[in-house]
Amino acid sequence: MPRILRAARKFLILLLFIWSTWAFFWSKEAGAQAEPSTHANEVFLGYEWKEGVGFSEIDYALDSCRASLAAWLWEKIFTLWEKKEWDEMAKLMEVVIWLQPHQILYADQAAWQMAWNASAAVLKDSNEAHRQEREHYYIQRGRAFLEEGISKNPGSSLLYEHLGLLLRDKLEDHLGAAEAFDQAAALPGAAPYLHRFAAYELTECPGREQEGYDRLMALYQEGKEQRMPMLLAKIKILEEKRNSHKRAQKNTKK
Structure with missing residues (x-):
């Protein structure tokens, strides 16, 4: 196990021990002040919790520890980046994302470092x-x-968008990219260009070209803000292909 990972594990264990000890004595003090309770779910480590004092406070404290450890590890990742130690970076990134699964920045940056830089x-x-x-x-x-990241943050338009970019640019999976862009476009905070991106990708999918063309034309009809050079170029290419196909059919019949 790399030295940084060993240090991180020891640090996390130490933090958990400190907070567990703190929780034990806090619960003991709260239990001494609380009235007897008949509810089993109000008992923790043999002591009853005073109303307003309980797991939420401990959860908050542990979350703070996880955030601090994640930030510390992220600094170590940049040291590894300078050395181009990609595999060690990936291992630490996994730990960081486990510690802070709802911080989309970590998942997004980890994906960028691997899929583009590495x-x-x-x-x-x-x-x-x-x-x-x-x-x-x-x-x-x-x-x-x-x-x-998406599994932990299904409401993130940004993560879906970047998944679409990866599928498009790195794997040439046009259908997968179109679906990812569509999902991104349907979420709050979505960028206005995502509907166009999805339509562009559909035009590259065998058997879905007409659907892509129809969507591009619908966007064109929305107004000037949608009439980007790429959209106009795609429409022109598709229309030329369609006209060429019609001419070929006529020549065949002759």
Whole structure:
């Protein structure tokens, strides 16, 4: 186990021990002041909790410890980044995300470091087979970080958007990207361009081109704010393909 991970584990154990000890004596003091209770769920470690004093306070204290440890580990990750130790970074990132699963910044940055930075770094490898294997590994590692973040934060438009970008740019999964952009667009705080992004990707999916075209035309009809150069170019390309197909059919009949 890397030295940083060992230190992190010891630090976490120490914090948990401190807070557990604090909780024990706090519960004892609260129990001495409280009136007898017949409710079993009000008892903790053999002592009854005074109303307003209980698990919420301990949860808050433990959350503070987890946040502090996560921030400390994140600083260590930047040290590893300077050394380009990608695998060790990934291990620490997993710990940070476990400590703070609802901080989307951690999942988002972990995905970026793996899918973009680490995958680009291995392109210098002269062994083509090994290079392709490692590149794919880091891209999938980045994808896993985003999907883990989404599972804990299903209301995050940003994480869905960045999953769409990864599927589009790194894996060329146009259908998966379209679905991710659609999910991102449906959530609060979504960027206005996400509907266009989803439609663009559908036009790249065999059998879904017409659906993509229809969605682009619907966006076009919404007004000038939607008529971006990419949207206009996509519409033109699709119309040219359709006209070319019609001409080919006519020539075949002749």
